[in-house]
Amino acid sequence: MFFFIATFYHETSVHHKFLCYTVFMLVNIRKNGVLARKPIITLSIVIAICISSLIVSQSWFLRQMQNYVLEKNMTVLELTQTIVDSYIVQTQKLAQLLLLNKNMTRFIYQGKISEGSSEIQTIIDAQAQLPATRSVNPMLEEVYVYSRFSGYLMNSRNAIFDIDRMYALIEFQDMNSGQWQSKYLRSGGTDSFHPTVIATVDGQKKRIIPYIQSFPLSNPLENAGKLMFLLNADLLEELLSGLEIGNRGRYCITDSDNTIIISNGDIMWNYTDMSDGQYDIIGHDGVRYLISIVSSAESRLRFFSALPYKELQATQIPVWGIFSLSAIIALIICCCIILVSAYTHQKNWSRLKAMLSDGQTFPNNVTYEKVYETIKSITEQQAENEAHGGKIPFMTETFFRRLIHGKNITPEEVNDMMERTGQGFPIGSDMVVAMAKIIWHNVYEASSLDDLDFSRIVAAKEAERIFNKNYYLYMDLELNIWLLLWDENRNLLNKNITAFWLAFKKITPYETSISISHVNHTVSTMQGAPHECNLTAHSIINENLRNTIRRYSDLTERGDSAFFDKESEQALISNCMKQDEYAVRILLQKIHDTNFMQRKLPPDQILLLFKALYNTALMYCQKVNITSLPRHFTLFSEVSEFFLSLTGDAFRSKPDREKEMISSITSYIHEHFHDPDLTLVTMSVAFKQRENYLYYFMKTRMDTSFSQYLEEYRLKQAKEKLFTDSEKNINEIAFSCGYANPQTFRRAFTKRFGLLPSNYRMGFITDAQNNES
CATH class of the missing domain: 3.30.450.20 (PAS domain)
Structure with a gap:
């Protein structure tokens, strides 16, 4: 707030310098909270100068705004x-x-x-x-x-x-x-x-x-x-x-x-x-x-x-009055908060010193460094006590959660965290590190969570038996089990991972798979292991594999490229616009089988495929003016769900949907044909469809165009009204059938029936008289 006021008034006054000085002065009050008389006096002077300069600035700005308004009117x-x-x-x-x-x-x-x-x-x-x-x-x-x-x-x-x-x-x-x-x-x-x-x-x-x-x-x-x-x-x-x-x-x-x-x-x-x-x-x-x-x-x-001169002032004074009052109140409140905070800080500082000294009071001039060392020793002692008691240290669990959820962690942060959590993660700099992720395929079909809890206990027991203490296990919010593994011997770690998987899948009551990252990570590169696990897990889910162990290295050895060419993209968009659910489903199945069952794409190609499909989804949304865009795809099931949702009701057959569409179009034209402003544009707005789609649908499904059908129906109605509404003249009938210009109606009627509307009516009258005679 201070810097906003200071910047805004930079061109009209110099009091922003006093504001900056005030902030600087208050922030740098001594850490022990002792308030001197000089800062309080200086603060009062600064507030008075700020208020005075604010009033002068407002008066000057009012004159400027008056000139601005008059120039604007001219x-x-x-x-x-x-x-x-x-x-x-x-x-x-x-x-x-x-x-x-x-x-x-x-x-x-x-x-x-x-x-x-x-x-x-x-x-x-x-x-x-x-x-x-x-x-x-x-x-x-x-x-x-x-x-x-x-x-x-x-x-x-x-x-x-x-x-x-x-x-x-x-x-x-x-x-x-x-x-x-x-x-x-x-x-x-x-x-x-x-x-x-x-x-x-x-x-x-x-x-x-x-x-x-x-x-x-x-x-x-x-x-x-x-x-x-x-x-x-x-x-x-x-x-x-x-x-x-x-x-x-x-x-x-x-x-x-x-x-x-x-x-x-x-x-x-x-x-x-x-x-x-x-x-x-x-x-x-x-x-x-x-x-x-x-x-x-x-x-x-x-x-x-x-x-009116009074209204000129009224248009400016409320805005500047409110802003000035708000600025002054904000300035006073901020100053009060700083003063109260400083006072509270002194009380808390005294309480902290009393708590840390075990009854021995720190001197008033104690340094911040001394208190920091005391706090650090307390946290280290607590972490050591938790480790000896068999509990997971707080910093250990926090670091692992950041790691598996993909939070940005630099190598320097990894080394710092490893030093802090060394008792939880005794990983040496010369050790290889790997990560595993256990995926449940049918976990949501379980009638009880007891089996899930049992499987988690089994995983922990088997990991302790095979990896000794060189592991850390964690279950995330999606109920997937993550394992961080390390060892001095890379081959032994690979062998132990295979043994763990064979033992675990025999005991768990669920269908599971496990994805493994590279087994050559180190402490400085371990932040990339969760991403490799996720890519490998996605490939397992996309290929609908069960009871499978897959390593990230298995994916990187594949060389096939993704299949999704321009022709497939255009066909997917076109079938979605036609709401052809069957054609969309067949095309999606072809894309899935080609990429995941035949080519078995590597991770980089999977990412390219999902990126291309996402761009296609955005292109479709732009064509049909959809504002709610989809999220980035990570699974092929998300791709299928999005594109199939665009085809409408999947339970109705294509002929039924076409019949319903034809009925809706004809009903709409029959209800609104008397409106001279009826066009394909207005109908597209009512149907929430693009004009091109409606035009193409009528040409291919109804064998006519919008203008042809509307003209034919209007002339048909006019022909009936010429002898049923004998009290109305030709112009009134033209207007009632949607013709804004009677001359246009006469030309269209003559072209269609070969007679002027008046001659057509006279022919009916003559026939009726002859029949009566």
Whole structure:
């Protein structure tokens, strides 16, 4: 905590040096715990200096943060202005292209047309220009084109011949049809923005900003027609969301006439006569505001942000107040802890001296070395007493546990531990050392642990008989028995290991195997023996051997390489993705038999094989977005368990699983076909499968694609509804079958059945009338 505070305030004050000095001073209080007056006075001065420098630093940082917030607001406004300008300029260019288009000009100057007239082609040609216009500008929600001569209105989806009747498709909040037309279509203004309003766009309520241009461009006052662009207000608010304005701050955008077109609340200051820059003013509500203003020459819009001064302080003071208070409290607590610890240390030191002196008190100036020697002699005496009493010394058992559990032990640590535990491990530097591990194959099938305890006693008795005192036995948490063995004669040690195994397996009631490390280890290299035992034991388990003795040297003499090529890897991943449990099982059995039964891999090749299989598992998890990764494989049973778990329910046959999958796909499409946003992506999310897998499954198992099946089912439903839902028009039926655009529905229906939907319906009506007559 001290060094955190010192580093953090390095640029703003120098009191971190006092903190470091405080720590150094307190840590180096005399070991006998005597507290002098000078350290206490110095500590008090240091605390006072730290608190003062902390307050000064906080005040300076508050001013810096105020400047930072204001600069950030200006940056956000400038960025918003740049982005909005680019969209508005693009919109203006689109307006020019549309108003200069000959089809659009014909539509605007065209009068009303009679039913069935070929002049309707003019409207179709003009409307064809609008969908592309929407797609090129992310801020553009919709485009309306109005002709004063005909009174017609059209957008990218509809041509409206009677605005009053069809106003529900374009309804604006709190306006009826007449009010809407008067405000937006019949006014003589040009190139103007209007305040934000909620409007109906594509059947949804959206917050939009109307931007209107009059036709013709050469004489807008003629007001022959109007272009109305509906701009996305939420996009503007998202751009302005990066402003630091607190809870009661405000932002707004005004046009060239100072009309507010978007804001997040009432504007409480006079904004009409202010130019670009930053201001510190008092608003109409008596609140002090810090205001930032940016204007645009392109769109003639002005962007405002206002941050209440109190909230600017409030956003900083809690953070720095809490941090400052926490730092001060932490400093005081640490100092108190050190002082209390020093006092407690003195009491404990006195108690320790009294306990070690057997009634004879140590002098106050006793050295640490003297006490250390006393403690060392006590521990040595205790270890000697335990050894003479037939108990395993504590340090002996601790060292052996570290050894077999693979803890990092350097040769220097081994020699040091051997010196400490010499009575437990009387291993000379000229002796050879080996390690053995007894593996139980059917120990968990036992009805009682008495047999297991009996086997442990038998192992200890046989080891004592054959190895005399040159052994140490230990049972780990997995109930495996470990033996550390040593002797002066390497051949004799090998012979004794074989004799021990032959005697032990005749008496134990379990099926067991034993793995042996190299028998040429020494004290300095013995830390590698447990790893060799584990590798040998894994090879026994992977090959499913019983009642076997295997030495590490038997493995190293093998020369075959592991079998797991690229083709096998791809087949394993592919079959897992298809959830083909039978194929995965056959492939795993081939990999196991080839490597462990035929080639009998050496340890280094076993490690390479498991590494390759683990990399394959990671590759599969990445392909199907599985976040819970497997652990590294050490046994082939772990490999089989992982890959077979990916194939789903192994008790169901492959045809049954395919039928269930087909039924799920068709049911999902039948339930959601009316959704215009239904795609293969949305279905893959619902099924928690990759898109490629669903596409491949439908092509190979259903002989169709997603888009083909969906289109066929939608048209089938539409065909039925054309004569069952006679009250609905063609557009309503198209929408109810998932078509967002009626024109798309008409083209698809005509292509599939050879008739327009209206002609198809008329044919049914005519047939019904003939049947009735």
